[in-house]
Amino acid sequence: MNDERDISPARLTAMREALAAHVASEPVRAHRTRRRRVIIGSVLSLVAVGGVAVAGLRVLAPAELADTSIAMCASEAKRNADGGFNGGEVAMSGPFNPGVRSDVLELCTRMWEEGTYEPDFDPLSLPPEEPFPVPPLTVCVAPNGTAVVVPSDAPEICTALQLAPVAATSSPR
Amino acid sequence: MQGDSDAALWLAATSGSQRAFVEIFDRYRQRVLAAAFRQTDSFDLAEEATAVVFLELWRLRKKVRIVDDSLLPWLFVVTTNVCRNLTRAKRRYGAMLAKLPPSLEEPDVADGVDEDISREETRRRVRRALASLDARDQVVVQLVMLEEYSVVDAASALALPVGTVKSRLYRARDRLRTILAPADIPWREEAADER
Numbered sequence: 001m002n003d004e005r006d007i008s009p010a011r012l013t014a015m016r017e018a019l020a021a022h023v024a025s026e027p028v029r030a031h032r033t034r035r036r037r038v039i040i041g042s043v044l045s046l047v048a049v050g051g052v053a054v055a056g057l058r059v060l061a062p063a064e065l066a067d068t069s070i071a072m073c074a075s076e077a078k079r080n081a082d083g084g085f086n087g088g089e090v091a092m093s094g095p096f097n098p099g100v101r102s103d104v105l106e107l108c109t110r111m112w113e114e115g116t117y118e119p120d121f122d123p124l125s126l127p128p129e130e131p132f133p134v135p136p137l138t139v140c141v142a143p144n145g146t147a148v149v150v151p152s153d154a155p156e157i158c159t160a161l162q163l164a165p166v167a168a169t170s171s172p173r
Numbered sequence: 174m175q176g177d178s179d180a181a182l183w184l185a186a187t188s189g190s191q192r193a194f195v196e197i198f199d200r201y202r203q204r205v206l207a208a209a210f211r212q213t214d215s216f217d218l219a220e221e222a223t224a225v226v227f228l229e230l231w232r233l234r235k236k237v238r239i240v241d242d243s244l245l246p247w248l249f250v251v252t253t254n255v256c257r258n259l260t261r262a263k264r265r266y267g268a269m270l271a272k273l274p275p276s277l278e279e280p281d282v283a284d285g286v287d288e289d290i291s292r293e294e295t296r297r298r299v300r301r302a303l304a305s306l307d308a309r310d311q312v313v314v315q316l317v318m319l320e321e322y323s324v325v326d327a328a329s330a331l332a333l334p335v336g337t338v339k340s341r342l343y344r345a346r347d348r349l350r351t352i353l354a355p356a357d358i359p360w361r362e363e364a365a366d367e368r
Contacts, residue, residue: 006203014272016199019228022231073188088188
């Protein structure tokens with residue numbers, strides 16, 4: 001068989017549809033996970049309330065971006081009840097290929113430009129001819145060392161979200 | 174979207190764009206299909222393996238490695254693993270595969286009739302020889318000797334040290350030399366040394 005041989009048109013169409021449906025089915029699973037997280041988060045919050053009341057708001061020290069394989073591009077500068085963020089996670093190539101690893105800010109900027117966070121965003125539509133406006137973005141560090149990019153230019157936004165600011169020695173790449 | 178780099182497409186796909194994911198499928202399905210055919214010797218199985226490879230691409234999306242701005246080396250690694258464990262993979266995605274129209278299993282009209290039989294036999298011998306290799310060596314042979322990636326790129330795709338890939342490659346090559354006649358070897362052996 002040579003490399004030009006292809007799948008029959010009918011089977012190809014069915015595969016494309018099945019793959020698109022498979023990708024689309026993921027948010028359903030995410031909702032279930034989120035609901036579970038809310039329940040677990042609520043229980044943990046009750047336990048944590050006493051501690052927070054005594055200790056007050058903890059100010060996190062600047063931290064390094066220890067894990068650059070994935071980043072969260074948050075659509076709002078606030079946390080959900082479960083401690084998570086609305087927005088999208090982006091996977092990046094790992095540390096094996098530093099040459100092709102993209103800047104987290106650049107990746108998240110692109111999501112804003114493509115209108116990913118617009119209310120009527122259709123992932124199947126063509127990219128807009130004019131990019132959507134991009135708010136000021138700030139990179140924070142989650143406890144697991146991954147980047148969380150939030151739409152804000154307030155200097156204390158990371159602390160307010162109980163995230164660590166990026167250490168001066170850590171490049172947001 | 175068609176001219177986008179793999180990294181840009183992958184970003185769009187992992188952000189929820191079904192269209193970007195289908196574009197990745199369209200970009201690489203024939204290469205994956207050809208690799209799967211070499212390993213299964215059945216057009217029907219190769220087509221099913223191709224579908225499973227892209228379902229696995231999505232399932233394992235947090236582990237995907239883009240090598241030299243290409244998803245293809247990683248897809249070849251998954252193709253080798255899927256073909257080796259096709260029964261298990263088909264069980265995981267059985268419902269989806271059952272919905273696909275049947276494969277046509279047409280003969281390759283590009284091949285001459287006289288050449289068909291000997292080519293078919295050679296292909297079977299090569300496939301059996303590859304299948305006799307250790308699973309970890311198979312994937313290295315697939316990447317370096319069949320798909321002609323450099324040892325460095327193969328090491329990146331497999332997340333292994335370059336030295337490990339080289340030693341697996343030499344071990345596999347020695348074994349293949351003992352099984353296959355020189356005329357049956359479908360790659361230039363020196364090429365692996367050059368890379």
